[in-house]
Amino acid sequence: MTAAPAIEATRQQDRQHHVHGQTNLRTHGDHGPAAMVVKGSGVRITTDDGRSLIDGFSGLGCVSLGYHNDRLANAAKRQMDTLPYAPTFYGRSHPKIAALAARLTSVAAAPFEKVMFQCSGSEANDAMIKFIWARNIVRGEPKRRKMISRWRGYYGNTVTVVALSGQPHMHANFGLPMDDFLKLSTPNFYLHSLEGESEEAFSARMAAEFETTILDAGPETIAAFFAEPMQSGGGAIRPPEGYWPAMQAVIRKYGIHFHVDETVCGFGRTGHMWGAEAFDLNPDSATCAKALTAAFFPMSAIMFRQDLYDDLMKTSDNAGVLGHGFTYAGHPVGAAVALEALDIYDEIDLVGYVRRMSVPFLAGCEALLDHPLVGDVRGIGLFCGLQLVQDKARRQLWDPALKVGQMVQDRAHARGLYLRSIPPDRISFTPPLIIEEGEIAEATAILKAALDDVWNEVRGRA
Ligand SMILES: Cc1ncc(COP(=O)(O)O)c(C=O)c1O
Structure with missing residues (x-):
């Protein structure tokens, strides 16, 4: 077979049998892969x-x-040869994941004592929503369920994180979003500022919208504010001057849990280890994914403070276990690759x-x-x-x-x-x-x- 027919055959396999996410299915069906x-x-x-x-x-x-990257490939190979899989349910563990949890807490942007691993950014954000709801239940505030996020935000594709995301093309056709997910404007200063408005005045207007949203919903019903330090899936939207100080003042005023999604910003993208550091944020918890393994293995993590862990302990006391987990979460190959990636980041001073x-x-x-x-x-x-x-x-x-x-x-x-x-x-x-x-x-x-x-x-x- 010549090269061209082989290429064509592969494209036909893809066109006929492979369903692609975030893709125009008709274009793919008509023309095959882009x-x-x-x-x-x-x-x-x-x-x-x-x-x-x-x-x-x-x-x-x-x-x-x-x-x-030979080092990442060799780290994966070594781990596959030694221990290709180990669950993290039922208190079972393995050395690489223990080391990675400790390593992440040592480089975190805030005093995050605890790390839980997932397989994707979506799962990590989804887990965080569940944990915040669980905490509010053990604290006797089961009605504190509302999540605030921003239009154009992108948090992934499970049902809850689609509801959290501000991407209209992911909503209506799936019967989403659900109640309890409130949206703020995207801080796209260029497109949405008023004639003559300064960046600071725009930012103050964004923060006022945040406060009004909290007051209209009832502060006692607000569970958390989720945000990427700089919106990625929304089109790489860098917030204007004064935005984060003004938003964080509202967060502090109402004592709202602040979750930062570092899926894209984390591990150097902004010229800082974390987007939270680039924009001087003080989050209660964070998601990391993607560059955690330099994309050589699907892996993500949520990192949080001791007080949330203490509440999850009560959830576990009530049910007998923390009722959450994935088969491949904390995978030894992912952990080995992530540890190697973090070593490389340090050695080449990636930031x-x-x-x-x-x-x-x-x-x-x-x-x-x-x-x-x-x-x-x-x-x-x-x-x-x-x-x-x-x-x-x-x-x-x-x-x-x-x-x-x-x-x-x-x-x-x-x-x-x-x-x-x-x-x-x-x-x-x-x-x-x-x-x-x-x-x-x-x-x-x-x-x-x-x-x-x-x-x-x-x-x-x-
Ligand atoms: C900021 C952010 N959060 C979450 C996700 C979802 O991650 P995943 O596709 O690994 O589920 C993405 C994906 O691009 C993202 O950009």
Whole structure:
């Protein structure tokens, strides 16, 4: 069989039998996979047609150390040879997971004494919601159930975290969200500020909305506020000046549990170990995932303070056990890979490296503000969101039917850069954390060329 028929056969298998998440099923059904990635190395992926692309989205914001790493692969192999699986139910444990729990508490952004492992960011956030509800039950406040989060937030795909997420395309068609999940505005200053409003005034308005939401719902019914330090799935939205101080003042005023989702921000993405450190947050608990294992193994964790653990102890006393867990949570191979990843992060001073690379990276992105399609560029570390607009002066978006963001994504893909477009026409540029300066220059030049391609197609269109 020649190479081309083999490629075609694989694509047909995918088209006919593989159901993809977060994918237009009709497009996939008609045309097959958008890309068939066959290998990777450094920041580059190779597709089945032999093309090499820079991955400007780190897989899904997770491939922190790029696509090849002998140390991570060997750590997985060693662990598979020694102990490929061990449950963590019934008080059973294994050395790697004990070491990883201790290691995470030692690097946490807040005094988190306790760590519980899950398999994905979704499961971790879902577990946290359950634990907060469980705590309120043992504290005699069973009506304290309401979770506050923000539009455009993305917390994953279980039923509760979809309800928590502010992604309309994940709601109505599944009969969601449920009651008890309240939403605040996304802090997208560029799109949602009023004419002449300063960043601080906008932030104060966001905090006032938060307080009104609490008062309208009844403070005694509010269980927690969930937030990503910088929204990722919403389109890499960096909050404006004064946002987090104002929001945290409301959190403190009403004594609300503050859960920070570090799924994307954690482990250096912002040029700090945690997004909480980048934005000076003081959370009660946190989720981490993705770069925990540099994406070489599916693993996540929730980290929390002793007081929540003390309440979970009572839940366990009542039921005989803490009635929660997953077969593969605390997997020894994941733990071995995570420990190795954390060693590598320390040895190469990943956080310092991201800070250094963020200078050319953010400068390259900000230079695109001169482009007629680009209305706003905001980022931190190696995490940047670009807003495409039809009219910069009036901050007017393109007709969504034109799919301008998707067009930029497609043109960039054709030119050798994978990027993600997120409604409304935002481009999320989130490369692997090991990206080098020359690769940053190459990637931003491709993005500029893709913007030119699209501008030439859409200019003059209403
Ligand atoms: C901030 C955030 N939280 C949670 C999740 C869900 O993680 P997972 O896909 O591992 O369930 C994601 C996924 O992208 C995310 O970006």
